[in-house]
Structures are given as C-alpha cells and as structure tokens.
Amino acid sequence: MSGPVVVGVDGSPSNLAVVEVAAREAERLGVGLELTQAVGWPSGAGRFAIPSWEAAGTGGHASTSGVLAEAERHARGAARRVRISRGVLVGEPGTVLGGESRAASLTVVGSDGARGHGSRRDGSLAGRLSxxxxxxxxxxxGRPNPVGAVLLVVHGASTLRGAAEFAFAEASAHGVDLVAVRLRNASAARPYGGSAQATAEDEEDLALxxxxxxxxxxxxxxTVRCRRPRGGxxxxxxxxSADSRLLVVGVRDRFRFARLPLDPVCQTALHEADCPVALVRC
Known part of the structure; x- marks a missing residue:
C-alpha cells in the first residue's frame, strides 16, 4: 500500500515521541506522513459550519496551527526526507483517525492510559481504534529495546499471515532478529500428555x-527463532515484550466487523506489553 502513515497529534509532550516514531515508519515505508489533529465543534458554531482553524487567530482551537507546527518540527528531526502533510479534522479522535486509516499504510497512536482490560469496553484511543x-x-x-528482537505472537494460524509479513519487514528494516512466540491456548488444552503432546507440538512447529x-x-x-514458553x-x-523492540500480533477481522472486543491475547498486548505493539488485521 502506498498511502501515508497517519499519526494522531494531540499537543501533549508524550505525543511528540509518537510523531517521531511515525516519521521513521514513513521513511522506512517510503511514503508520506500525515499529521492529523481531531478537534470538537467550537461553541457557537452552527451544525454545518466547518471553521478553518488554521486561519483563525483567536478562539478555542486557535492553537491547532502551533501544535501541528511543533509536531512537524519533531517529525522532520526524526526523518528529514519524509513528505509531511497536516490537517485539522472535526470529530472524535477515534472516528477521525479510523476514517483516515482507510487510505493509510499505517496508523500510529500513543498509549493514552488504556483502560478496560478484560472488559467489553476500552475507553482509550488505541482501544477504540482497534x-x-x-x-x-x-x-x-512501553520501553522498547532498540536492538531487541521483533516478536511475532502466534495464537492461531488464521491470525498469522498478515502479521508475519509486517513483522519480517520491521525486523529487516532495523537489522534485528524475529522471534515467533507460540502461545498456549488454555481453552483448547488437550486431554493427553507425554509423547502425544510432544508429537502435537512438533506438528504445530512444522505448520508454523x-x-x-x-x-x-x-x-x-x-534470522528467525521460535519460542514456545511454558505457563499462561x-x-x-x-x-x-520486556526486552523487545516491537510486538506484532494478528487480529481476526471478525472482531472488527462484529464490533466484538479483542481476544484476550490482543487485549494483553494492547494494555500490558512493555514495548510498542502492532495490531495487524488478518
């Protein structure tokens, strides 16, 4: 896909680091960077009046131009050759960025205190966008290790292909290993053990x-390594994730179309991983 990398801009100090990550991803992909700030309707604006905040000198959203200019400065410092566009769109951030993502190669946001682990609702921007x-x-x-491996989480063959492609591209671009971590599915635990269990695991490894x-x-x-951790x-x-550069996990599309909550593996990645997380639809 040749669309831009879209990054949400909110003006907070922590968001500038997110913008820098997005700029480097745009440079890696060879595409442009789109700085997007979502704002609500100003008081007194008519229902169909769409104000131009870039030109505004006063008012509740007069600072949007400065916020985007600062974000662009940080983006250029991280990736000088990237083409940068910027814009202010009216609406709730999750809705705005979700719409912009349709033409994007990648959408980038920060982890704004993700909430709702294990629940059906997640009020964070990342949770809504997922x-x-x-x-x-x-x-x-989290705290990514710049020389750490890219982790590819394996928790079902149907979630692997798109996620694997993304993980390999990231590992290649940054010159690090890829570690495929096959997680146990407690709900599908087998009633047998011993040699039968070992045979089943060997078959899974061959399939992987x-x-x-x-x-x-x-x-x-x-370089690809496989890991089968024991335990939950x-x-x-x-x-x-504690010593990794990036964690990549596939998301089954049915969770999006049916508006279902993410499966437990994806929820754990989104809420508790100690490094950046890429959710890739499969």
Missing part, C-alpha cells in the same frame, strides 16, 4: 515453519 481501524495499527508504548516460508524467502537477511499466555507475552 475496533475500527483499517490496516495496521501501531501503538507506541510452512506459514513463515514465504516471508523468509522475501527477507533472507532476517498472558505472563509469557508480557515477559517476552
């Missing part, structure tokens, strides 16, 4: 190797 965004969503959070064969051919520079999926995911 239900409506088109294409990959990068949530900047086959799934990864195509991106491995396209990215021969990427939540703990394994959080621990694995």
């Amino acid at each position: 239900a409506c965004v088109s294409g990959p969503l990068l949530v900047v959070r 190797a086959e799934e990864l064969s195509e991106p491995r051919e396209r990215y021969p520079d990427v 999926a939540r703990r394994a995911l959080v621990e694995a």
Whole structure:
C-alpha cells in the first residue's frame, strides 16, 4: 500500500515521541506522513459550519496551527526526507483517525492510559481504534529495546499471515532478529500428555515453519527463532515484550466487523506489553 502513515497529534509532550516514531515508519515505508489533529465543534458554531482553524487567530482551537507546527518540527528531526502533510479534522479522535486509516499504510497512536482490560469496553484511543481501524495499527508504548528482537505472537494460524509479513519487514528494516512466540491456548488444552503432546507440538512447529516460508524467502537477511514458553499466555507475552523492540500480533477481522472486543491475547498486548505493539488485521 502506498498511502501515508497517519499519526494522531494531540499537543501533549508524550505525543511528540509518537510523531517521531511515525516519521521513521514513513521513511522506512517510503511514503508520506500525515499529521492529523481531531478537534470538537467550537461553541457557537452552527451544525454545518466547518471553521478553518488554521486561519483563525483567536478562539478555542486557535492553537491547532502551533501544535501541528511543533509536531512537524519533531517529525522532520526524526526523518528529514519524509513528505509531511497536516490537517485539522472535526470529530472524535477515534472516528477521525479510523476514517483516515482507510487510505493509510499505517496508523500510529500513543498509549493514552488504556483502560478496560478484560472488559467489553476500552475507553482509550488505541482501544477504540482497534475496533475500527483499517490496516495496521501501531501503538507506541512501553520501553522498547532498540536492538531487541521483533516478536511475532502466534495464537492461531488464521491470525498469522498478515502479521508475519509486517513483522519480517520491521525486523529487516532495523537489522534485528524475529522471534515467533507460540502461545498456549488454555481453552483448547488437550486431554493427553507425554509423547502425544510432544508429537502435537512438533506438528504445530512444522505448520508454523510452512506459514513463515514465504516471508523468509522475501527477507533472507532476517534470522528467525521460535519460542514456545511454558505457563499462561498472558505472563509469557508480557515477559517476552520486556526486552523487545516491537510486538506484532494478528487480529481476526471478525472482531472488527462484529464490533466484538479483542481476544484476550490482543487485549494483553494492547494494555500490558512493555514495548510498542502492532495490531495487524488478518
């Protein structure tokens, strides 16, 4: 996809780091960067009056031009050759960015205190976007290790292909390893053990190797390692993210179309990972 990287701009100090990440991603992808600020209707504006805040000298949203200018300054400092556009759109941030994501290669937001772990509703911007965004969503959070591996979370074959492609591209661009972490599915635990369990795990590993064969051919520079942690999926995911550059997890499209909450693995990644998280629709 050749659309821009879209990043939400809110004027907060922490958001400037998010803008810098988005600029570097745009440079990696060879596309433009779109700085998008969402604002509400100003008091006294008519229902269909769409004010031009870029030209406004006073009023509740007069600072939008300065906010975007500061964001652009940080973006250019992170990626000088990236083409940058900027705009102010009326509406709730999740709705605005969800709409802009339809033509985007990647949508980038910060982790604004994600809430609602384990619940059906998540009031954070990242949580709202996860239900409506088109294409990959990068949530900047945690303390990433710049030389750490890219983690590809494996929790079902149907969530792997698109996520794998994204993970390989990131690992190749940054010259780091890719670690495929296969999480246990407690709800699908087998009633057998011993050699039968080992045989089943070997079969799963072979299936995973086959799934990864195509991106491995396209990215021969990427060293791939597989990890099968023991214990619960939540703990394994959080621990694995502690020394990683990025965590990539696939999201089944039915969660978006049916407006269902994310599955537990995706929720844990979004709320508790200690590094940036990419949610990729599959």
